[in-house]
Amino acid sequence: MTPRAAAALAPCVLALAAVPWVIGNEFYVNMASQVLIYALFALSINMMLGYGGMVSLGHAAYLGIAGYACILATTAGYDQLTAAVFAVALSTTAAAFFGVLSLRAPGLGFIMITLALGQIVWGVAYRANDLTGGDNGIRHPARPMPFGFDISDAPSFYYFTLMVFFVALFFIWRFARSPFGASLKGARDQPRRMRMLGHNVWLVRWITFVMAGFWASVAGVLYVYYNLFLSPHAISLQQSAEILLMAILGGASTLSGPIVGAAIITLVKNVVSTYVERWNTLLGVIFVVVIVFMPYGLVPGCAQAWQRLRNRMKGRKEVSPAASEPAQ
Amino acid sequence: MQWQFWIIQTLNSVAFGGLLFLLSSGFSLIFGLMRIPNLAHGAFFMLGAYFGFTLLQLKLQFWLAALAGGLGVGLIGIVMERFVLRRLAGNEQGQVLVTLGISFIIADICLLVWTGDPMPLSAPQALRPPLRFAGFAFPTYRLVVLAIALAAALALYLLMERTRLGAMIRAGVDDTEMARGVGIPVSRLFTTVFLLGATLAGVGGVLGGPILNAYPGLDTDMLPLALIVVILGGAGSLLGAFVGSFIVGFIYNFGIALVPDLAYFVLFLPMVLVLVFLPQGLFGRVQI
Secondary structure (H helix, E strand, O other): OOHHHHHHHHHHHHHHHHHHHHHOOHHHHHHHHHHHHHHHHHHHHHHHHHHHOOOOOOOHHHHHHHHHHHHHHHHOOOOHHHHHHHHHHHHHHHHHHHHHHHOOOOOHHHHHHHHHHHHHHHHHHHHOHHHHOHHHOEEOOOOOOHHHOOOOOHHHHHHHHHHHHHHHHHHHHHHHHOHHHHHHHHHHHOHHHHHHOOOOHHHHHHHHHHHHHHHHHHHHHHHHHHHOEEOHHHHOHHHHHHHHHHHHHHOOOOOOHHHHHHHHHHHHHHHHHHHOOOHHHHHHHHHHHHHHHOOOOHHHHHHHHHHHHHHHHOOOOOOOOOOOOOOO | OHHHHHHHHHHHHHHHHHHHHHHHHHHHHHHHHHOOOOOOHHHHHHHHHHHHHHHHHOOOOHHHHHHHHHHHHHHHHHHHHHHOHHHHOOOHHHHHHHHHHHHHHHHHHHHHHHOOOOEOOOOOHHHOOOEEEOOEEEOHHHHHHHHHHHHHHHHHHHHHHHOHHHHHHHHHHHOHHHHHHOOOOHHHHHHHHHHHHHHHHHHHHHHHHHHHOEOOOHHHHHHHHHHHHHHHHOEOOHHHHHHHHHHHHHHHHHHHHHOHHHOOHHHHHHHHHHHHHOOOOOOOOEOO
């Protein structure tokens, strides 16, 4: 990490850690936890979208599989840790299997197959009444007590989520900068050349798919801990689309983009649903507007504007300000 | 009794397969020509069903309602293609995501206009009494729906294979660049195919109304079925959509009748088999 990046990161970490003190109000602290959970989702989908150019419309499936597995294992009498590990393991295995099916090509077939798989998981959750409670959903007994700490109140749950989030963020940051991440970007931009260079493009994509599924599963378990409840609505196509939109809105292929996108969408959604019921229309409109007018998302867009501004202030002639690598 | 059940379920399956064909033939054509899965197709189907409901409320004759509802949806399809997708020419990924966004908007507007309650469409009076034959009672309406779907399949086949327009569409499906090169107005074809596909989905929605009702969520129930039909049958192929529709119709219908809890899950198996062993689908013209 360069000193500059560290200097930029430290205030962010401090700010995030100070959130419960600064806002105090339980409602908003809970909303901050929600933002973190969705940010983790968006980061996980962005591993595929931003670095691999793979658009998945079935990402909520891992939320569903991990969430239901966690609840069912806990209610079956296993302790919370075993249940969580089992849930994440099961859901990651499902991701490994779904990856084999979806990854025949990273293009439009991938979108269709992930969507179909996601809807099948949704359909099973919706119909298998005995197991999942169908449309009514099922409740999770209680939040766990990691290392004996009680995380049932809002601030402590926030810190718990924040810690998981930082671990994930560190992992995904390393992932994006690793040689593996470079080969993934290569596979996105020039799959044929990468094959010529001896890379196994399929395997690179598949491993990414599984890792994305893993972090989505972790987020799914957090989601269940937060809500203590899971119903098929949480794993619908709309949820998958929201997660995808978070990554695109913030700026896929940047690390901070999905986090920004998750914060914006979650806040807008919470604010809007307090006043009107038309969240879905707004979601659709944001989708269309973002795709048509801001295909690279907010973070690269702002970075570009900032660069232009700086160049102008320095009185230099504008050098073509290349946006940080565009998403495909 | 036992085989009464099987015969009736078989008939229901073929009727449902016919509806699926109306839905997925347009989907497949659009995919074949424009290379985008139109994720608003399920919403088109639902919108058709709601249009049909309202037109029937206005005492319009059933078949006219089906036609008008279909054309209404077709117009919306044209608007979407001309004013939104056209702006994103070349960015196929963006186009797909936009169709998804539009499907959310359509679904939400339907919820606003027609509320959350299921709206029943009534079949034409003449077709309501069951058809009695050799001691069995067949639901007449479903037989008629099947006949219409078969007629539509034949008409589409003739359109694609025997007319100039069909030849141009086939050329576009096989090689868009080359088709443009020899002077085929491909972008006008895009609009035509979108009109055709959306209209078929809309008509399917109206015809499906008396069987399925119009309800919120009909779109997300139908869209995956269309996707699976195209994955099974192969994209861009009319025959693929035809065969795929009936396979999916059978599996889904018998799944609901026999293992209602796992109705969606049973669709998973054929999809996996085809993806693993026949990546192009059964009759695919286009690599997906």
